Amino acid sequence: MSVDMGFSRSGAEGQATSLLAGRTAVVTGAGNGLGAAIAARLAEEGVRVVLTGRDRAKLCAVAEGIDARVETVDVASPGSVAALRDALADEEISILVNNAGVPGPVAPLWEIDPADWDDVFAVNVRGVYLVCRAFLPAMLARGNGDVVNMASVTGKRPLPRRTPYAASKTALHGLTATLAHEVGTLGVRVNTLSPGPVAGPRMERNFALEAARTGTTAHDAEREFVSRAALGRMVTEDEVAEATVAILRMRGLTGADVDLSGGMVAR
Incomplete structure (x- = not known):
């Protein structure tokens, strides 16, 4: 189910010199937190933003602040993601920000239920795969696009009692690096952004x-x-949003991981 909140063109006019102005972005998990902050920052750059997530009320609340389009989706569901793609057939999506994610349980590995483990991977990894699978073909046909996958420093450094989350974010690094090489010569850039604790x-x-x-x-x-x-x-949500914009501005960047952790180390 979708709600068209309209698009304001005043932001685009005010950002005439932005490299991103006039492009259209899908931001997953945009109902609050990082997703909402990233969407707002993209809108400031003149990007047409499609807010996606499972909670329509939260998405509409975010849309009121930035005048965006709303589409509900469960990124872990192939049918739901396919429906999102079809609903956006009238839009030229050239930016994907795969932000949707769940934190999972906080417990030693041997105390984690398999269902809880699977829930984390369903959203954090399967969801990224499904969204890329749905929208990449059109980007490749046009020869241009950007994908930013929201990873985490937890995917690179130990965080005790968070094994499913850490493993899912480590998987995103492998997915991103490989996908970047699959689509790079076809004009699409794929990068990860790894925030520290936000x-x-x-x-x-x-x-x-x-x-x-x-x-x-x-x-x-x-x-x-x-x-x-x-x-x-x-780090702050606004800093993560600014880093997302910076990644999109760097046209020669692909297959990279941008660490935004305030210098976080494992110990």
Whole structure:
């Protein structure tokens, strides 16, 4: 089911010199958090934004702020993604931001239920595959396009009690590097953006779970975690959105992973 909220052209007119102005982007998981921030930043560049996700009410709330188009989708469902592609047949989608993701359980591997493991991979990996599979053919036919897959530093560095999430993000690095070589000579660029911990509700949840497990406080859990970063803090949603735009502006960048973690190291 779709809702057309219309597109404002004032933003595009105000960004006449932007390399991205006039292009159309699909942003998955755009109902809140990083997806909403990325969509808003793209709109500032004059990009026509299609907000996608499972919760239409949340998507419409985001659309009110940036005057975008809304399409509901479950990225883990082949039928739902195919329906999204068909609904957007009238749009020239040249940017995919695969942001939809779930954090999964916080527990030792041997305590994780297989269904919970599968749920993480269904969204974080299968979802990226399905969205790329649906929209890449049209990009390849036109000889131009960009894909930004939202990975994580957790896909490159240990994070105890988060094995399904870490494994899913590691998988995205392999998917991105290989896909970049499959489509690069055909004009499509594919990159990953790997944020470190992003300040917001998801990290607050993780700190609360860690505090409950260790018998400390959420504040202590957060302080210990951010001490691993050179900047001594988490990154922000706006910084991730700005990095997404920067990736899209770099026409010679493909098969790359951009680390935006504030210098996060594993320990």
